[in-house]
Amino acid sequence: xxxxxxxxxxxxxxxxxxxxxxxxxxxxxxxxxxxxxxxxxxxxxxxxxxxxxxxxxxxxxxxxxxxxxxxxxxxxxxxxxxxxxxxxxxxxxxxxxxxxxxxxxxxxxxxxxxxxxxxxxxxxxxxxxxxxxxxxxxxxxxxxxxxxxxxxxxxxxxxxxxxxxxxxxxxxxxxxxxxxxxxxxxxxxxxxxxxxxxxxxxxxxxxxxxxxxxxxxxxxxxxxxxxxxxxxxxxxxxxxxxxxxxxxxxxxxxxxxxxxxxxxxxxxxxxxxxxxxxxxxxxxxxxxxxxxxxxxxxxxxxxxxxxxxxxxxxxxxxxxxxxxxxxxxxxxxxxxxxxxxxxxxxxxxxxxxxxxxxxxxxxxxxxxxxxxxxxxxxxxxxxxxxxxxxxxxxxxxxxxxxxxxxxxxxxxxxxxxxxxxxxxxx
Amino acid sequence: xxxxxxxxxxxxxxxxxxxxxxxxxxxxxxxxxxxxxxxxxxxxxxxxxxxxxxxxxxxxxxxxxxxxxxxxxxxxxxxxxxxxxxxxxxxxxxxxxxxxxxxxxxxxxxxxxxxxxxxxxxxxxxxxxxxxxxxxxxxxxxxxxxxxxxxxx
Numbered sequence: 001x002x003x004x005x006x007x008x009x010x011x012x013x014x015x016x017x018x019x020x021x022x023x024x025x026x027x028x029x030x031x032x033x034x035x036x037x038x039x040x041x042x043x044x045x046x047x048x049x050x051x052x053x054x055x056x057x058x059x060x061x062x063x064x065x066x067x068x069x070x071x072x073x074x075x076x077x078x079x080x081x082x083x084x085x086x087x088x089x090x091x092x093x094x095x096x097x098x099x100x101x102x103x104x105x106x107x108x109x110x111x112x113x114x115x116x117x118x119x120x121x122x123x124x125x126x127x128x129x130x131x132x133x134x135x136x137x138x139x140x141x142x143x144x145x146x147x148x149x150x151x152x153x154x155x156x157x158x159x160x161x162x163x164x165x166x167x168x169x170x171x172x173x174x175x176x177x178x179x180x181x182x183x184x185x186x187x188x189x190x191x192x193x194x195x196x197x198x199x200x201x202x203x204x205x206x207x208x209x210x211x212x213x214x215x216x217x218x219x220x221x222x223x224x225x226x227x228x229x230x231x232x233x234x235x236x237x238x239x240x241x242x243x244x245x246x247x248x249x250x251x252x253x254x255x256x257x258x259x260x261x262x263x264x265x266x267x268x269x270x271x272x273x274x275x276x277x278x279x280x281x282x283x284x285x286x287x288x289x290x291x292x293x294x295x296x297x298x299x300x301x302x303x304x305x306x307x308x309x310x311x312x313x314x315x316x317x318x319x320x321x322x323x324x325x326x327x328x329x330x331x332x333x334x335x336x337x338x339x340x341x342x343x344x345x346x347x348x349x350x351x352x353x354x355x356x357x358x359x360x361x362x363x364x365x366x367x368x369x370x371x372x373x374x375x376x377x378x379x380x381x382x383x384x385x386x387x388x389x390x391x392x393x394x395x396x397x398x399x400x401x402x403x404x405x406x407x408x409x410x411x412x413x414x415x416x417x418x419x420x421x422x423x424x425x426x
Numbered sequence: 427x428x429x430x431x432x433x434x435x436x437x438x439x440x441x442x443x444x445x446x447x448x449x450x451x452x453x454x455x456x457x458x459x460x461x462x463x464x465x466x467x468x469x470x471x472x473x474x475x476x477x478x479x480x481x482x483x484x485x486x487x488x489x490x491x492x493x494x495x496x497x498x499x500x501x502x503x504x505x506x507x508x509x510x511x512x513x514x515x516x517x518x519x520x521x522x523x524x525x526x527x528x529x530x531x532x533x534x535x536x537x538x539x540x541x542x543x544x545x546x547x548x549x550x551x552x553x554x555x556x557x558x559x560x561x562x563x564x565x566x567x568x569x570x571x572x573x574x575x576x577x578x579x
Contacts, residue, residue: 029478120473121480125487128470132494135435135501137548138466146473206436206549272484280479335478377472398472400465 006298009045012036013295016287017334021381028280029335033287040294051290058289060248061164065281067251068158071233072118073276074258077269078219078226081110081126089130089208096136096204097197100144103127104193107148112155113234116369117278119149134208140200143404146376151192151412153369154185158237158247161281162340162368169344170361174241180362183423184416188370191415195408222267229258285337292341296349301342305349308360312352317421320363323347324417327367328409332374333381340368359424366416374409376401427454429517430539432530432567435460435502437550439509444578445543446513456517458506459533461526462499467491499523527566535572542571546579553579 016036020029040046046054075081088102111119124145131141153160157167157177167177197204233254240250262268295301312319323343330339343364347357375383377398386399429451431441438458445451474480483491499521506519522529534542547553547561559579560568568575 129490129494132498202551278479284478377476398469
């Protein structure tokens with residue numbers, strides 16, 4: 001590719017990501033991503049045939065997102081999250097910090113099986129309403145849901161869409177994934193929980209007296225069959241990963257079983273479920289795949305990959321730390337999904353052995369999964385915008401996420417990266 | 427004298443009792459102000475918007491949230507009215523929503539309060555002396571209130 005083509009590809013990439021971040025007139029992100037992809041075709045950075053091949057080649061990721069999002073929305077409509085949050089409150093015995101712990105564990109479990117988006121989008125509002133009804137200050141508990149969604153994303157390959165995108169480029173079996181990431185995941189969770197306790201220690205003194213009700217579901221049988229379906233889905237993920245079957249098929253089968261079971265007991269609400277699915281991720285991902293291939297063809301990620309390989313050759317903590325911190329910062333500058341694609345492409349381009357690729361991919365996952373905890377509300381640019389608004393005296397509660405995130409993320413990320421490095425030395 | 431007492435739903439009785447021990451409130455008109463904090467809810471919406479393709483909060487969930495917040499605020503005001511009645515003092519309970527520190531300052535100005543009374547920290551929590559002995563809300567009110575402020579700690 002000529003220098004002009006490469007420069008055009010890079011410019012298109014930066015322009016598209018800027019539009020995605022700014023979202024003028026609240027146009028869905030997918031529109032910009034597809035527009036950018038079209039631009040890549042027009043400047044000749046990616047051929048139409050190649051673009052089609054990349055998108056079709058990612059069928060597993062697309063099916064996975066579809067199954068996962070539908071299963072999570074179906075669970076929400078069957079009041080699974082409301083009921084489980086109610087149980088978490090009942091088990092807390094009126095104590096604020098025990099409720100925080102229970103919700104942290106519940107959020108981890110939901111993230112592990114239904115991914116971080118389920119926790120962030122579906123569990124958080126349910127928890128918010130619950131704690132306000134209990135007369136508790138909502139911040140600690142709502143923030144816990146937001147932070148645990150990212151912190152628990154390393155537990156399983158299915159716990160974060162970014163994992164699926166990275167593993168698509170650098171495949172790992174379940175033992176290879178868990179062998180590298182289970183300990184760092186647990187360390188990141190422990191550090192994040194300790195951080196939340198510290199930050200919110202004053203709010204957690206407030207207990208609650210009223211015995212929380214579990215919330216009567218409209219369809220008790222709908223709740224029961226959905227919960228059973230989710231357990232089946234979790235088992236399916238483990239079995240599928242162990243047998244190295246495509247997780248997209250497992251997720252889709254799981255979602256289908258849940259929908260059928262809900263229909264059988266007369267608790268299926270297809271419209272309500274469809275309205276809770278983040279459909280915008282599909283065009284966004286399709287566009288991003290083409291855009292990232294564009295800068296890959298332009299030689300950008302291979303260049304980064306060569307630099308990374310030199311860091312690896314120097315040995316020690318440098319390569320995993322650099323990769324994890326770089327991916328985390330990138331995830332905050334742009335979104336973590338495009339960052340996952342770029343980082344995976346960089347790792348794959350680094351001249352190194354397959355097991356080194358997997359080690360680096362694990363470090364990338366630390367960054368793109370945990371990284372968004374720095375700026376929960378999206379990106380550093382959103383934060384700068386909020387800072388500007390605050391100077392005009394507007395309500396900018398989102399800034400509090402930055403305060404908490406800046407305190408929570410660095411120790412969690414560094415501890416996890418150190419653990420990953422130690423695990424790799426064994 | 428018109429006294430603005432800032433309550434957050436935790437320790438309303440204690441606030442009235444402590445203000446009474448320090449001030450002669452028999453001739454005063456009390457305004458018990460509760461600001462329903464809109465911050466956590468808008469932070470929730472902001473965080474939602476950061477997720478690619480996130481649909482808006484379903485209407486039933488949004489209604490649930492609003493109902494919970496309204497019920498909480500109403501309970502705080504009902505308790506304030508009950509405490510006021512029990513104290514035998516003259517006054518009223520007020521509910522507004524927004525950013526607490528800003529609403530307190532604004533209301534003190536609008537109602538021409540002669541004095542604002544509030545705890546140094548949320549939940550009436552006591553903190554040891556030092557630079558962190560005054561919480562965020564109290565700090566802002568001290569800095570911006572148009573009248574004297576009585577800080578309880």
